[in-house]
Amino acid sequence: MKKLVFATALAIGGLTLGTAATPIIFHDGIMEELIVQDFKEIAVSDVPSTVVTALETDYSGATLNKAYVNAEGQYKLEVSTAEGSNLELYADAEGNWIEI
Template sequence: MKKLVFATALAIGSLGTITATATTPIFHDGIMEGIFAQDFTEIKIAELPEAVTKALEKDFPGAAITKAYVNEESQYKLEVTQENGKTLELHADAEGNWLEM
C-alpha cells in the first residue's frame, strides 16, 4: 500500500513539473519573461488590412496606430495611442475582429 501511495504521489508531482516547464521563464538583464509562441513581425501601418483599420476607427474613434505587427496566423498586434494620450495594445484578425491575447 505504501508503494502505491508513493507511486501516485510521484506521478502527480511529475505532472506538475511538466506543466511548469511548458512556460519556462527566461532571464535577461535581470528581468524575467515567459516564452510565448506568438512571434509578431513589425509591418508598415499601410500594410494593415482595411477591415482592421475600419474596426479601429469604429471602436476607437480618434485613436492612431503607432506600430503594427503580424504573425504567421494573420493576426495583427496594434500599438495605439488614443486622443487622451493613453496607449493600448490591441489584437485583431484579418477580418477586423478583436482578439483576446
C-alpha cells in the same frame, strides 16, 4: 550532530540549485500564448482596411503607431488614444478584436 546533518543538506542543496536543465516559469496561461506568438513588425500602411475600419469605429480618434503580424494572420497594434493613453490591441484579418 543535527547541525552537521543540516549543514550537509544545505551544502548539497546549494550545489544543485544552479544545475537545473530548464528554468521554471510560472504563468496563468496568457504568458504561454504570448511566448508562442511571433509577431513581425509591418508598415502601418500594410494593415488590412478591415482592421483599420474596426480601429476607427471602436476607438474613435485613436492613432495607429506600429503594427505587427504573426503567421496566423493576427495583428498586434500599438495605438495612442485621443485621451493620450497607449493601448496594445489584437485583431484578426477580418477586423475582429481578439484576446491573446
